[in-house]
Amino acid sequence: MPLEKQKPWHGIGVDVGANLSSREMLYKVKLDWEVSKIPSQRPKSYANQETLRFFKGFFEEGNAHIETIGSLDTSRILWGLARLNEDFTLKGGDEVKGYLLLASRNESREKIEVQFIIVRESCYNILQITSDAKPHIKNIFRRSFKPTFPFMNQKAQKFDDEMKRKVNKIFVQGREAISTFADDARILADKEVDETMAWRFMFDVFQPETIEDVSTIGPKELEELAENKTKLAIEAFSQAPGQELQSANMTAWGLLNAVTYTADHCLGANRDSRLRQAWFGPNAKLKKRALSLALEL
Structure with a gap:
């Protein structure tokens, strides 16, 4: 990545x-x-x-x-x-x-x-x-076009x-x-998490339909079931820029930003599609879901 x-x-x-x-x-x-x-x-x-x-x-x-x-x-x-x-x-x-x-x-x-x-x-x-x-x-x-001169309806500017x-x-x-x-961000920055919580969180965000109850499965089994986007987010959790900061290092704020980093910088065919999905498409909803789940931790 x-x-x-x-x-x-x-x-x-x-x-x-x-x-x-x-x-x-x-x-x-x-x-x-x-x-x-x-x-x-x-x-x-x-x-x-x-x-x-x-x-x-x-x-x-x-x-x-x-x-x-x-x-x-x-x-x-x-x-x-x-x-x-x-x-x-x-x-x-x-x-x-x-x-x-x-x-x-x-x-x-x-x-x-x-x-x-x-x-x-x-x-x-x-x-x-x-x-x-x-x-x-x-x-x-x-303004709208008209068939006669001046061809455009005039409106106050x-x-x-x-x-x-x-x-x-x-x-x-x-x-x-x-x-x-x-x-809310300050609350998330104070919530400490561990590796198992991180894996379960990413599954809840990216693969909610894969497993009914991720709390019963350990990180090794989750890693085997993880899709590429889930693995990218786990990697981003520890290695993306800013994750070394006190606010993000092994915290719920770090989990949220691993999701946003993955959506904004890794997913999509190119930069244009990534930005469209992040602002107007499915990844905007994905990030909202991540925020909601992070606040529930």
Whole structure:
């Protein structure tokens, strides 16, 4: 297993800054197809412009610092990541930072997905944080085409008071959720585990249907029954970046991060598919299950 320490979006996302306009961001990530000579791509350029304009306005309204813009699945998913300054540090100097992820899918550019996530600095693992915030919000900048000049319906390109209230409520709820998770993380960092508990935990996460009651089977038997993904997670538990820290060394926090490391850095055919599965696919649910099981230890 490659014990890499790179952001899961390395090579996919492009670093940007709040000083750039939405159009400049679009050029930087090479998603402005307005200059393309391919007619079928021209409408997409408008959608991307409107999406990034909304991302920028949303982040700025919530005092979040935009860091990265990127695309997935051959540009079908456009996403933006912003720092919340909602961070915490566990014992041993284990730094965790809070982020807001916005995403727009090609089939429904009007609907913006909203996720609050944490990123562990020692290994760049990602975990989506459950909050009371609405998981979607309408892109009010999205315009529709008309058959007559000027061909696009004109809409206001700024947030009104109602939209500002919605955005601020989402940010408050998301920040509260990250603060609550920080307390859970400290509890997990104080829970000591052993090798047998680690094997049983990984089976519960990755192979819950294999054995009805893993508590009756020892680690040697479990190793024989383990699938590759389970073995990768066990290896990550002791060898992945950050696992040597006091907060993670033979603790429930270490188990959770072994799962997130495996999902974010090892599973999937390539970096694009890993990130899609980690943010929007089955591995996002897998990590939620791991968190729930870790808290039950």
